[in-house]
Amino acid sequence: MAAQLARYGDVREVGTSRLGEPITMVSVGNGPRNALVFAGPHPNEPIGFLTVPRLAEVVRDNDFGYTWHLIGCVDPDGARLNESWYAGPLDRERYLRGFYRPPAHEQVEWTFPDGLPETRALSSVIDEIRPDLLCSLHNAELGGVFYYLSEDRPGLADTLANLPTGIPLHTGEAELPGTRRIRPGVFLFPSLEAVNTAMPGMSSVHYASRYGTFSLVIEVPMWSDERSTDTSGCGEQRADVLARVARMIEDIERMPDLPIAEFVVQDSPFLRAYADLRPGAARFASALRAHRPQGEATVAERFGHQETAHMLRLRACTTALRILDGELGVGNHRAAVRSARKAYAELFESWMAEEGSVAQPIQPDLLVNAQLGAILSAAKS
Incomplete structure (x- = not known):
């Protein structure tokens, strides 16, 4: 990943994993605002690995007023334990038989500010650049695309809900407790007090809020089912x-x-x-x-x-x-x-x-484009 991203900007090591793997970040553009985008906070959610290089290519030509700081994988150790199914075909049973997800207290996304070496690497980047925009790239297993915002921005919520992704929009409730729906498929990220009823610690969204960061969490599904959009x-x-x-x-x-x-x-x-x-x-x-x-x-x-x-x-x-x-x-x-x-x-x-379920796998290009469109929409908002 580091070699792939090096063609777009300066790559530097921002930390190492528990097993000594480097965690690298590329910085692209020279706008006055800072954006931080990272992939793989949960290693069974690999779509962001494909999105980050695509985003680097786009913002190299138009930075939208940001300096973009992009981390292609924040949990390389966990990713290695899933890689048997990454290349496809995207079959549900094949995915499950090669599945690994860390326990909650070993998840990069939920152990801020200093629970793990990987989390410390990410929190130190947040402390250093104090991002104006933070995007955490996730993917769900089945359903529709949905988004969490750190603050209610109705204009952006409308834009996200109407993005032409080619993927069904999730119209049910959010998976995290304590969320509030802004629009169908767009939710306000829950408070730390609310989310701690189910999760053990602080997320990147909560941590970055100390700097006034606006955060967007993007969830795209790997499989689709028409029931996820049925509002009857x-x-x-x-x-x-x-x-x-x-x-x-x-x-x-x-x-x-x-x-x-x-x-x-x-x-x-x-x-x-x-x-x-x-x-x-x-x-x-x-x-x-x-x-x-x-x-x-x-x-x-x-x-x-x-x-x-x-x-x-x-x-x-x-x-x-x-x-x-x-x-x-x-x-x-x-x-x-x-x-x-x-x-x-x-x-x-x-x-x-x-x-x-009659779930059908979604083409990776559609998933990447959905994440990319949401990131750029947030940058323009």
Whole structure:
């Protein structure tokens, strides 16, 4: 990535990962305002890796009054654990079987200001350039495109909601607790107090706010389903949907125990992620139960919440499978390991059969263009 970005401007190392990988940033343009754009804050969300070089090419020719500071990947260690599925084809099961997402306390996006070496690298850049604009590039798994803004800018919200992305606009609720919808598909980023009911720490958006930074978080889906845009009533009350979804998420707490005492490897990124799954699921389910919205849910709202729960269960299950396959791969064929592998394989197949989705993969070019259009819209606002 660094070599690819070097053709557009000056590249410098701004930090290193926990495993010693360099984290590099390229600066392009010479406008009086500063913009910071970074990709890969969650390593299972790689679309930003493609967007950053495209953005560098665009702003090299027109900086829109900014000096652009671009980080192509802020979690290279996590990215390496996902790279088996990056090249495609973008199949849901293939993605899940190669999936890795760090535990919440090891996520760059949620451990500001100094929780991790990667987070410290990013926070030091924010302290140095005090960005006028910050863009964090994310992608969801299934649904429609949506955006979080750090402040209510109705003009920009209108622009984002009407961007001709070729991707359905998410019309349900946001995934983070404490959000407020500005327009369909555009939400106000929640306060630190609200988000800490489900997440452990401070985000880049909260941290940068000390400098008066305007932040945009862009979420584009890798798969699309027409139900994510259906605003008709579903016949079920919003509060009942959330209660049912909370019960689905609590299935994670009831998963079989891993026979960790029988393992050869006693610590790994996957084991740490697994250890966080049950308390994380409990926090999220509790936050959903505490939220008591009124009225009938739309099809899109019900679908979005159900997909979130479905995704979290499958992520938990496949994390356990990667742990167990690793043990078998190093020759640990103890009965407890084989038995757990069988139980989790059956659970994974059972939950996959519940998917009921007609999701279609979205072309990466459309996803990149959607992120690019949103960034430039924010820069012009």
